[in-house]
Amino acid sequence: MRTLISRSIIMGMFFSLVLTVLLATLFFLTFPLQDWLQLWESTFWNIPFVLIVLLISLIFGATVGFMIGVFGQNQLEAIEKGLFNLDVPKTDKTIRYDGPLDDVDHVIQRIGQVQGFIQEQTKRTQRLISERIENQQEKMEEVIAQERNRLARELHDSVSQELFAASMLVSAINEMMISDQNQTKKPLKQVETMIQQAQLEMRALLLHLRPIALNDNSLKQGMEQLLQELKQKVPINMDWKVDDVTLGSGVEDHLFRILQESVSNTLRHAKATSIDILLVKREYAVILRVMDDGVGFDVTEKQSSSYGLHNMSERAAEIGAKLKVVSVPNKGTRLEVRVPIMEAEGDEGD
DSSP states (O other), X not given: OHHHHHHHHHHHHHHHHHHHXXXXXXXXXXXXXXXXXXXXXXXXXXXXXXXXXHHHHHHXXXXXXXXXXXXXXXXXXXXXXXXXXXXXXXXXXXOOOOSSOHHHHHHHHHHHHHHHXXXXXXXXXXXXXXXXXXXXXXXXXXXXXXXXXXXXXXHIIIIIHHHHHHHHHHHHHHHXXXXXXXXXXXXXXXXXXXXXXXXXXXXXXXXXXXXXXXXXXXXXXXXXXXXXXXXXXXXXXXXXXXXXXXXXXXXXXXXHHHHHHHHHHIIIIIXXXXXXXXXXXXXXXXXXXXXXXXXXXXXXXXXXXXXXXXXXXXXXXXXXXXXXEEEETTTEEEEEEEXXXXXXXXXXXX
């Protein structure tokens, strides 16, 4: 914005100077001077008259240019404000312009129309997702759920139990070795760590194969049930703060699946010691945030190759949400989903 004012001042001074030169030329062509030195010799407050004329011209041009620049800046700020509010679901407010320019008013009106269109499309998308979730083929879902549960039970009863027993056995052997077999303690400790990591990954795979469904529970109840179960089974410190928010069934289901995918990825890859989960409602949005203190990763590389990130991005896009992932190597990862709260069509007519 400062560049606009600076340019306006420079242009004002330039055009004022040009106008002064043109008027002076016309004047002297009409009333020619006998001696041009008189322009320099004639003084006012000991300043040559010609310099005073040039100085007044530059000051006038700078003043006019500054006023034009400030005016133009105000119009641009009005347009910028309208553009900034495009993705803000302020359903109770419209973008307005109280300035004097009809052209800017027309632009603001067009921005308002685009904002309304975006909000309407977001409402329709969320409604369609809810309808699609509610109208899914029950028989197919039942068959898929039964098969997943069967696989999950088999994995839990065989591999998971064996890993747990092996971990306990290695821990016992590690405690019995005191002095004469110190050289074997380090590799045994590594084996123990590897088995514990394998068991952790198995928990994450079980979360994929046997996902907890919301059913008739609220989003808050479903999240707390999932996190309580995981907290009892995984050696990671888990903290959460979950507000009781109400969204469409499809939107809640997608948010819940994103949480499952994010936590599963953390358990499998992050090597984290703690996970923090937050679900809060702000003025016009619901925010889901998952943070860990793990090894982190390169977001640019992962976005093109990670199925989990791609899946979460698609789910967020389907409900009109914004998904943002920030990760710093050896510092941790933060995933945030911001879902706009749209009024149902039935509420608008009340």
